[in-house]
Amino acid sequence: MKKIWHIGRLDLKLMVKDKAFFFWVLLFPLAFILIFGNLFGSSRTDTRASLTVLNQDRGKWGAYFIRKLESPKIELAVVNEPPAEYYRVLVIPPDFSTRIERKAAQEIQFLKDSEADLKAGAVADTKITQAIVKLLAELVMYGNRDMKAFFDTRNPYRDLVSVHTRLPKDTIAKIPSGFDHTLPGILVQFVMMMVLIYGGISVMEDRKHRVLARILYSSASFAELFGGKLLGRLLMGLLQSAILVAAGLLLFRLNLGNVWLSSLNIVVFAAAMAALSIFVGSVLRKEELIIGVSMLLANMFAGLGGCWWPIEIVPPAFRAAAMVSPAYWAMDTFHKIIFFGKGFAAVWPNLLVLLGFGAVSTALALRFFKVEE
Amino acid sequence: MQQKILEIKNLGKSYGETTALANFSLDLAPGEVLGLLGPNGAGKTTLISILSGTLRDFSGSVAFRGQDLFADRRLKNRIGIVPQEMAFYEDLSALENLLFWGGLYDIPEKELKRRALELLAVVELSTRAREPVKKFSGGMKRRLNVAIGLVHRPELLLLDEPTVGIDVQAKVSILDIIREVGRKGTSVVFTTHQLAEVEQTCSRIAIMDQGKILATGTLAELIRIVGEKEIVEVSGEFSATAFSEAIPAPSGAGIEILSVSDDFAMLAFADSQDIPAMMQRLFAHRLHVADLKIKSPSLEAVFLKMTGRSLRD
Ligand SMILES: Nc1ncnc2c1ncn2[C@@H]1O[C@H](COP(=O)(O)OP(=O)(O)OP(=O)(O)O)[C@@H](O)[C@H]1O
Ligand SMILES: [Mg+2]
Numbered sequence: 001m002k003k004i005w006h007i008g009r010l011d012l013k014l015m016v017k018d019k020a021f022f023f024w025v026l027l028f029p030l031a032f033i034l035i036f037g038n039l040f041g042s043s044r045t046d047t048r049a050s051l052t053v054l055n056q057d058r059g060k061w062g063a064y065f066i067r068k069l070e071s072p073k074i075e076l077a078v079v080n081e082p083p084a085e086y087y088r089v090l091v092i093p094p095d096f097s098t099r100i101e102r103k104a105a106q107e108i109q110f111l112k113d114s115e116a117d118l119k120a121g122a123v124a125d126t127k128i129t130q131a132i133v134k135l136l137a138e139l140v141m142y143g144n145r146d147m148k149a150f151f152d153t154r155n156p157y158r159d160l161v162s163v164h165t166r167l168p169k170d171t172i173a174k175i176p177s178g179f180d181h182t183l184p185g186i187l188v189q190f191v192m193m194m195v196l197i198y199g200g201i202s203v204m205e206d207r208k209h210r211v212l213a214r215i216l217y218s219s220a221s222f223a224e225l226f227g228g229k230l231l232g233r234l235l236m237g238l239l240q241s242a243i244l245v246a247a248g249l250l251l252f253r254l255n256l257g258n259v260w261l262s263s264l265n266i267v268v269f270a271a272a273m274a275a276l277s278i279f280v281g282s283v284l285r286k287e288e289l290i291i292g293v294s295m296l297l298a299n300m301f302a303g304l305g306g307c308w309w310p311i312e313i314v315p316p317a318f319r320a321a322a323m324v325s326p327a328y329w330a331m332d333t334f335h336k337i338i339f340f341g342k343g344f345a346a347v348w349p350n351l352l353v354l355l356g357f358g359a360v361s362t363a364l365a366l367r368f369f370k371v372e373e
Numbered sequence: 374m375q376q377k378i379l380e381i382k383n384l385g386k387s388y389g390e391t392t393a394l395a396n397f398s399l400d401l402a403p404g405e406v407l408g409l410l411g412p413n414g415a416g417k418t419t420l421i422s423i424l425s426g427t428l429r430d431f432s433g434s435v436a437f438r439g440q441d442l443f444a445d446r447r448l449k450n451r452i453g454i455v456p457q458e459m460a461f462y463e464d465l466s467a468l469e470n471l472l473f474w475g476g477l478y479d480i481p482e483k484e485l486k487r488r489a490l491e492l493l494a495v496v497e498l499s500t501r502a503r504e505p506v507k508k509f510s511g512g513m514k515r516r517l518n519v520a521i522g523l524v525h526r527p528e529l530l531l532l533d534e535p536t537v538g539i540d541v542q543a544k545v546s547i548l549d550i551i552r553e554v555g556r557k558g559t560s561v562v563f564t565t566h567q568l569a570e571v572e573q574t575c576s577r578i579a580i581m582d583q584g585k586i587l588a589t590g591t592l593a594e595l596i597r598i599v600g601e602k603e604i605v606e607v608s609g610e611f612s613a614t615a616f617s618e619a620i621p622a623p624s625g626a627g628i629e630i631l632s633v634s635d636d637f638a639m640l641a642f643a644d645s646q647d648i649p650a651m652m653q654r655l656f657a658h659r660l661h662v663a664d665l666k667i668k669s670p671s672l673e674a675v676f677l678k679m680t681g682r683s684l685r686d
Binding site: 314 | 459
């Protein structure tokens with residue numbers, strides 16, 4: 001065990017000593033995070049629809065109606081003058097109260113700007129309809145009683161109707177987006193890329209320089225050598241993850257959900273990549289080839305596996321193909337933990353799949369790993 | 374009798390058609406510094422690889438202090454091996470390298486650091502101990518390569534061509550280190566194809582070729598193989614065949630051709646009176662002789678006699 005640690009720790013040290021280390025593990029991924037994070041928006045503007053209400057009413061009913069529009073999903077702005085710019089505006093006419101009290105027909109206007117977001121508009125539409133239904137229901141129940149007494153605090157018909165919206169269990173309540181999606185995505189991509197490149201090249205170089213053979217000149221066993229190399233590459237992946245998580249916390253207020261579970265996901269994923277990197281470094285003999293293959297694998301897995309855009313937005317056929325990418329399973333685990341608040345019970349099958357990837361990679365690595373050319 | 378530190382019996386190893394070692398046997402007594410002299414392809418590296426435990430599928434046996442070397446992995450803690458290649462981390466410093474390689478043996482951290490610093494002084498790298506090794510010269514790298522094999526204080530040190538590819542001064546310093554290690558009681562086997570190196574450094578010499586030991590002994594013992602003879606080196610402008618025709622071997626009782634190639638031949642004479650007669654025969658065959666040297670028997674003569682080929686290729 002001590003020798004495994006001794007051998008593994010050195011690989012981490014050599015990676016950190018590399019001149020380009022900080023560029024590769026910090027600056028490069030940060031650029032990716034900024035690009036994709038902004039491309040797929042931030043989660044805040046997406047779910048809150050803005051609604052401007054122009055209240056021209058001279059009685060109490062206008063304000064009462066507006067209160068019924070209030071909701072966490074709506075960003076409500078009440079104005080008295082027609083606004084110069086708006087996405088959507090609801091106009092309450094000056095005789096709104098008078099007409100209600102007279103039980104006369106009523107017309108309210110809902111204006112939308114051509115640039116307004118359709119989804120947000122739908123949220124506002126629903127809210128307005130709900131408010132109208134509530135108000136009508138109350139008026140019907142109140143019947144022919146004195147309209148002036150409606151606002152009396154003892155009136156039992158006030159705020160009579162309330163609507164609770166609840167979605168069925170397991171509905172995708174929101175599509176993962178913004179930096180909370182992009183950061184784990186780029187983290188997964190770079191764990192793949194860095195572990196495969198650094199880990200693969202160093203296995204190849206150590207073999208070429210007979211460093212691997214020389215380790216076996218000591219009483220270290222083959223198992224200790226292989227274990228040490230595996231551990232070293234796992235540590236590389238964990239270091240890359242730690243750097244991006246730290247940057248994410250500092251710069252983007254990253255939310256990892258259940259930290260322990262997210263960490264477990266990272267460890268299992270990095271271990272699979274560690275084994276894969278030994279395989280890559282064992283079968284390839286040229287540095288450029290290892291970089292090329294690693295880049296190709298990492299980016300293919302990343303694109304396919306939903307590191308760059310939420311897999312929820314791609315067609316089902318594509319989503320099925322994504323399952324061959326280990327990144328898909330790691331990302332799906334992150335989504336379950338971060339966006340849907342799921343626990344171990346929901347993610348263990350994913351982790352098992354990743355362990356499977358790790359087992360296959362380890363078997364391949366063991367089959368091809370050799371200490372000399 | 375003192376127990377042998379190393380007993381190699383009938384080692385055999387083939388790579389397909391090529392036989393690298395055949396019936397190779399060699400003993401080493403504690404404290405001996407043995408030079409294993411062999412031309413290119415003689416099987417030196419193959420031998421070291423087998424002893425290091427990285428090469429399998431061979432026949433024969435190796436005992437280390439009476440125990441089967443390959444039966445117990447812990448025996449490796451008592452052997453130091455310096456490969457022909459510079460096998461270490463170029464991005465680390467010399468000190469970091471020694472700490473890593475020494476860390477593979479169960480040495481307490483403080484003690485390891487102390488030994489590493491001490492060893493750096495021995496190999497004259499103290500002033501550059503903390504620089505990345507990739508900035509080192511070839512000779513410095515060779516010295517570090519040797520130091521790594523010594524950091525766990527082995528009882529037996531095996532070196533594969535430790536002086537290959539470096540300048541004369543660097544060679545001298547490596548040989549000094551080997552002699553010093555031997556003087557402190559470590560048994561040493563080192564391979565080389567440099568005659569001068571073994572003459573200067575070793576308490577015993579073994580000559581090998583084509584996977585076999587041809588002769589072993591001290592320098593004096595080996596020279597006696599050639600006998601009390603005069604060694605004559607002839608150089609000029611002639612072909613090997615023309616020379617052999619002029620002096621058919623064996624030509625008479627007293628003359629022995631140790632080696633002949635184009636423009637160079639080495640002969641052994643029991644009686645120096647026969648030398649003028651040989652010269653006459655060369656002139657009679659119209660061979661152009663530019664230079665003729667008469668020497669007392671040397672290791673080179675022994676080597677040529679045993680292997681029939683020159684080390685200089
Ligand atoms: N991996 C291999 N595959 C096939 N043949 C090999 C292999 N290694 C060595 N040989 C052959 O075995 C023989 C002995 O080689 P070895 O490397 O042991 O010689 P050496 O004495 O170390 O030579 P040198 O002085 O060139 O280092 C040579 O004929 C060589 O070609
Ligand atoms: Mg060799």
